[in-house]
Amino acid sequence: MTEILRAPAEVKYAEELDWLESVDDGHKPFAWRLSPKMVRLFILGSERADGLDRQIEQKWFGDRSFVERSIVTLASDRGLLLIGDPGTGKSWLAELLSAAISRNSTLVVQGTAGTTEDHIKYSWNISMVIAKGQSRESMIPSPIMTAMERGVIGRFEELTRSTSDVQDALISILSEKYVSIPELDDDNVVFAQPGFSIIATANSRDRGVNDLSSALKRRFNFVRIPVVSNKRSEAEIVRFRTSELLRRHSIELELPPTLLDILLDSFADLRAASAAASADDDKLESALSTAEQIGVLEDAILHSQFFGDRQLRAETLAGSLIGSLARRQPEDLAILNKYLHGVVEPRTKSGGPDWREFLEGGRAAIARLS
The missing domain is CATH 3.40.50.300 (P-loop containing nucleotide triphosphate hydrolases)
Incomplete structure (x- = not known):
């Protein structure tokens, strides 16, 4: 089997x-x-x-x-x-x-x-x-x-x-x-x-x-x-599915808690922005589901394993998030760029180096797709 x-x-x-x-x-x-x-x-x-x-x-x-x-x-x-x-x-x-x-x-x-x-x-x-x-x-x-x-x-x-x-x-x-x-x-x-x-x-x-x-x-x-809205429950789902992924691919890689928090916070912020948007063009085409979070994390882990130094980094996570969620151009790229400048950039002042690296990785990913 x-x-x-x-x-x-x-x-x-x-x-x-x-x-x-x-x-x-x-x-x-x-x-x-x-x-x-x-x-x-x-x-x-x-x-x-x-x-x-x-x-x-x-x-x-x-x-x-x-x-x-x-x-x-x-x-x-x-x-x-x-x-x-x-x-x-x-x-x-x-x-x-x-x-x-x-x-x-x-x-x-x-x-x-x-x-x-x-x-x-x-x-x-x-x-x-x-x-x-x-x-x-x-x-x-x-x-x-x-x-x-x-x-x-x-x-x-x-x-x-x-x-x-x-x-x-x-x-x-x-x-x-x-x-x-x-x-x-x-x-x-x-x-x-x-x-x-x-x-x-x-x-x-x-x-x-x-x-x-x-x-x-x-x-x-x-x-x-319903959509899982509790951060703790969502974190448990992501950890459960990620551990299965690592076992299936025989990958030994640690998921840093700070990067998991960044992923969860990013999806929560994007969901809130989508819920507050008045027009469809101001909403991401993605459903921003827990399954899509797992997909973003899987992409980042495999990229780190095959093309990185086998350590998951915030820059790689940001690139995977932008690449997975930017389905329409230029609409989705504009929404994600607005999120980086309006939400992520202020957090770099007090959120530590991982948020700064996440911001830089997101900007670089948007530049590649633009």
Whole structure:
């Protein structure tokens, strides 16, 4: 498994899941591999009061109530819709829930403008149809149909990016819990087994792409995942993801606390400026999410490793931030330049050498892009 570029959660945490299952004596709905309390513990980490013989690390950072409501929804007969801004951890939470409940998080449909009903129902192996005719053997089940047959969790990413026809096809699956196969005379209905459910995600910034019908909305319980605004929680997420990055690349590099503070403060300042802006041209195109912070830090770490002295410096961090956030020219460059002169430059007087180096690195990056 060390050759997998990105192992799914059930593979990455297989030993931990095996151990939790071995000590879990709680009630398990349907064919769940873990009880609801153990699912929550797997996602949010263990505490001393849990009385376990080993520490379970926290994997998703957010309000406990969001996780509990998600688990309760999946234990019912309703689908779960995680909705929020980009980079709020919706997909990661969906993956962790599927891994803990079903030990399989890979039954995923990606919603796009090109997604069709075949992607959520079934298609046909043309060569087998020509040779032997249409049958269950020549049918190719979708990830959702496979989840129905196995009684596990299926996932649908970016639901609002799929067309209304595809969304409507989900209504019968979520309400009737079966899929008809009119091409077959016998064995022409696939019934969902106990434990089947769907976790869908939707980007709140994509509401105008293909808005959900009221009929489909009624089949889902909504859990809105807010943008992480607490600096301490955001720092924990960034450290967690950064440590994974360093392990994956076998990089030994220390993340200086002062540089992490500069990154967090910069994103907080830019978010505040974006919220106060009255026109779209005065806002960065970036969502300024926690995921984008991690991307900026990853870029800076890899640049330091491959083209620097293997020490993360404020100048490199500034270059990565400007390069990642300047998507429109000249609008985004003007906003970032204004931030450097209006916010960062005054901080160099009392913020120490790292802020001065960050300012110089930002100015140099803007000059290269201008």
